[in-house]
Amino acid sequence: MRVALFLTCVNDTLYPDTGRAVVKLLTRLGVEVDFPMAQTCCGQAHYNTGYRHETEPMARHFSDVFGEYEAIVTPSGSCGAMVRELYPRLGERARAEGRGDGLATALAPVVPKTYELTEFLVDVLGVTDVGAYYPHKVTYHPTCHGLRGLGLGDRPRRLLQAVKGLELVELPGAEECCGFGGTFSLKNSDVSAAMGADKVRNAESTGADVLCAADNSCLMHIGGTMARLSTEMRPVHIAEILASTEEEPAA
Amino acid sequence: MSGTFVGMPAFPKAAHEAVNNPTLRGNLRHATHTIRAKREKAVAEVSDWAELREAGKRIKDHTLRHLDDYLVQLEESVTAAGGIVHWAADADEANRIVTELVKATGESEVVKVKSMATQEIGLNEALEEAGIHAYETDLAELIVQLGKDRPSHILVPAIHRNRGEIRDIFAKEMSEWGRPAPEGLTDTPAELAEAARLHLREKFLRAKVGVSGANFMVAETGTLVVVESEGNGRMCLTLPETLISVVGIEKIVPTWQDLEVFLQTLPRSSTAERMNPYTSTWTGTTDGDGPKTFHLVLLDNGRTDTLADEVGRQALRCIRCSACLNVCPVYERAGGHAYGSVYPGPIGAILSPQLRGTASEIDASLPYASSLCGACYEVCPVAIDIPEVLVHLRERVVQGGEVTREGNKVVLKPAKGHAAERAAMRAARWAFARPGAVRAGQRLASRTRRLHPRRLPLPGPGKAWSETRDLPPVPAEPFRDWWQRTQGGKGGAK
Numbered sequence: 238m239r240v241a242l243f244l245t246c247v248n249d250t251l252y253p254d255t256g257r258a259v260v261k262l263l264t265r266l267g268v269e270v271d272f273p274m275a276q277t278c279c280g281q282a283h284y285n286t287g288y289r290h291e292t293e294p295m296a297r298h299f300s301d302v303f304g305e306y307e308a309i310v311t312p313s314g315s316c317g318a319m320v321r322e323l324y325p326r327l328g329e330r331a332r333a334e335g336r337g338d339g340l341a342t343a344l345a346p347v348v349p350k351t352y353e354l355t356e357f358l359v360d361v362l363g364v365t366d367v368g369a370y371y372p373h374k375v376t377y378h379p380t381c382h383g384l385r386g387l388g389l390g391d392r393p394r395r396l397l398q399a400v401k402g403l404e405l406v407e408l409p410g411a412e413e414c415c416g417f418g419g420t421f422s423l424k425n426s427d428v429s430a431a432m433g434a435d436k437v438r439n440a441e442s443t444g445a446d447v448l449c450a451a452d453n454s455c456l457m458h459i460g461g462t463m464a465r466l467s468t469e470m471r472p473v474h475i476a477e478i479l480a481s482t483e484e485e486p487a488a
Numbered sequence: 489m490s491g492t493f494v495g496m497p498a499f500p501k502a503a504h505e506a507v508n509n510p511t512l513r514g515n516l517r518h519a520t521h522t523i524r525a526k527r528e529k530a531v532a533e534v535s536d537w538a539e540l541r542e543a544g545k546r547i548k549d550h551t552l553r554h555l556d557d558y559l560v561q562l563e564e565s566v567t568a569a570g571g572i573v574h575w576a577a578d579a580d581e582a583n584r585i586v587t588e589l590v591k592a593t594g595e596s597e598v599v600k601v602k603s604m605a606t607q608e609i610g611l612n613e614a615l616e617e618a619g620i621h622a623y624e625t626d627l628a629e630l631i632v633q634l635g636k637d638r639p640s641h642i643l644v645p646a647i648h649r650n651r652g653e654i655r656d657i658f659a660k661e662m663s664e665w666g667r668p669a670p671e672g673l674t675d676t677p678a679e680l681a682e683a684a685r686l687h688l689r690e691k692f693l694r695a696k697v698g699v700s701g702a703n704f705m706v707a708e709t710g711t712l713v714v715v716e717s718e719g720n721g722r723m724c725l726t727l728p729e730t731l732i733s734v735v736g737i738e739k740i741v742p743t744w745q746d747l748e749v750f751l752q753t754l755p756r757s758s759t760a761e762r763m764n765p766y767t768s769t770w771t772g773t774t775d776g777d778g779p780k781t782f783h784l785v786l787l788d789n790g791r792t793d794t795l796a797d798e799v800g801r802q803a804l805r806c807i808r809c810s811a812c813l814n815v816c817p818v819y820e821r822a823g824g825h826a827y828g829s830v831y832p833g834p835i836g837a838i839l840s841p842q843l844r845g846t847a848s849e850i851d852a853s854l855p856y857a858s859s860l861c862g863a864c865y866e867v868c869p870v871a872i873d874i875p876e877v878l879v880h881l882r883e884r885v886v887q888g889g890e891v892t893r894e895g896n897k898v899v900l901k902p903a904k905g906h907a908a909e910r911a912a913m914r915a916a917r918w919a920f921a922r923p924g925a926v927r928a929g930q931r932l933a934s935r936t937r938r939l940h941p942r943r944l945p946l947p948g949p950g951k952a953w954s955e956t957r958d959l960p961p962v963p964a965e966p967f968r969d970w971w972q973r974t975q976g977g978k979g980g981a982k
Contacts, residue, residue, distance in 0.1 A: 244967055246920070246926070248967065249926075249928050249930070249966050249967045249968055250966050250967075251960050251962065251963065252932065252960075252963075252967075253963050253965065253966060253967035253970055254963075256970075256971075257967070257970065257977065260976050260977055264976075264977075271976075272968070272971045272976060274923060274968060274971075274972070275923045276921055276923070277919075277920035277921070277922075277926050278916070278920040278926075280917075280920075282916075283881055283913055283916070283917065284879065285860055285882075286882060286886070286909070286913065287855075287879065287881075287883040287884075287886040287887065288877075288886060288887070288910075288913045288917075289883050289884030289887075290885070290887065290918075291913050291914060291917045292923060294917060295917060295920050295921070298920065298921055321503075326876070329798075333798060336727050348777035349811070355612065381859070381860070381861040381862055381863075382862070384532075384560075385861070385862035385865070385866055386862065393789070398771075412731045412816055412925040413860035413861075413863075414817045414859050414863070415858060416817065416859060417859065418857075418858070418859025418860055418861070418913060420856075420861075421856065421860070422859075422952075422953065423949040423952040423953060424816070424856045424952075425499070425500050425503060425506045425822075425856065426500075426952040426953065426955065426956065427500065427503055427504045427508075428500075428503050428507060428818050428821050428822050428857075429859070430507075430820075430955070431507045431821045432817050432821060432859070432954035433956070433957065435955075444635065447567065460958075461953070461956075461957030461959065461960065462957050462962070463746060463957060464942075464956055464957075464958040465958055473932060480496065
């Protein structure tokens, strides 16, 4: 199976390790991964900040770049939700504004074949034990758009539970937002920071070494807060845990 | 980038105070988490919750779609049952009508059932100006009124107060308004409730005019419904000779049967009760029973304008349960006052900028008072997609466009204070259409990475981030460079 890695602009720029982990993991599971070099950004930040019209050409570009692949896999719940949930809405709004079906038609092909990484593993490849080894105490934070937008459910937890050596501990208030929220973190930085600090305190109370999530943007906020609060924990993307093996363990 | 990108209008400023007030944070945390957990349990008991939610949504959508017809039907039914119907286009008109009606009775005081519509129009203040005292009889509204405070929650307006604060308010203020608090009042809930009961009793027995809102109005029969848990509503609705109800036009349901849905979803969503304790219904007037005169003031005040917006109109489905407030992580930390409206929380953030427009600083900031986590949508018993409307209203703020104000189509200009943000978004869109430009930017960031501060306060959005959070380190090379260099790791390099 040949799939396109939609890495996301944040991961491409700031978290290449997550990208390498996805490639390593999928390759190990027999998937042929391509990284279309023309990919840029899905437009989520624009859309959610109120720039829907600026988002449209970005969505069209996404569809041009990824339209031909069998499946599109992304290590981000929120960017995955952008394509799956909000691209159809972009098309509907254009139609409602009397601009015809053009946008909806252009975006339609990528919507159903875009998968967040854990969805792709569990639903498409049908695996929960990916042969990973990660000897650490881990707590999992379900990020909002993956949880409520994509309905990832217990997929990430099932994958983590099957990792050899990994001890998964419950995060109190797990389903509460960490406070990142894209431009919310800047426009309402006080509330965002308060939410982040509460999330970190809850994570700390578990005694875990690692806080795992499926979105690096949320982890950037949580990790930045952890560093400032001098916490012993560190944030790790789920792809890096699932890619880790006894032969090549992740740090 | 200048500070305007961060655009720090009213909500963030007000929230700043609340976030740094430990008593308030503690009160809100305790209260919202308690109600949140109870609601979850109460809702989980109902096996057909999803169907009830869908039914509630459909009933409301249908009614709003045919609101013109149902309003006329309601007026006919209420009139036929002996009530008198008044129409108020805005807050001023509604206040004027109610003031005149009270004056016509010759009375100088009224007792009130807790009502969001009368809060919205500032009725108590308008009556006071005309020399009429309005006494709130809901316990929490009483606390707010005695404390010369503002409500901070739709259902529990004194949620920001703890027991000790309430005791102090009662002990100090009750004597100003009527029967004083008992000597040696403590902060035990039973004693506080008893003090309120005694204080309110004399008001109930004396009042000749009652003022209420309504949770529902049944078009087919002209019946109004008030749902409450203290019995104060029942007192106000039955004892006075004259009853005046001020109700938003979106509160209609077509038939009694439709109530079946909402009388299941509302109590569980709001107070986590299986059945509402006091459900009062009345149809016009009845000889020898209850008020002799009944006036219904139907309030628009921005609702028709809201109805004209295809995305935003779903906010009119709201049944004021407050579940979205109780589950909202932003509300929990910012508190209700930061929303600058009687409608706080997620629903307030989409209602206020629609009912009032987005011209003011606070209203233009409300659509941003959310991380878009979606918890509000998940708990909403009429499935209002609050994040969708928030984003829609953000678009209205930054891009302007056509809206309906006071029944007229007007074209809004983009709001001021977003110029730098708009430029940044346009620049990013330009770059994202050009992978080469993205790559050049990434490389520049990588090559200068040792120069990037992680803790130093930066100006503008950098400061907003780095005051409380380290910035992430920039890697030596972006992923795309690694991919190209190694052919996705196949080239041997790691």
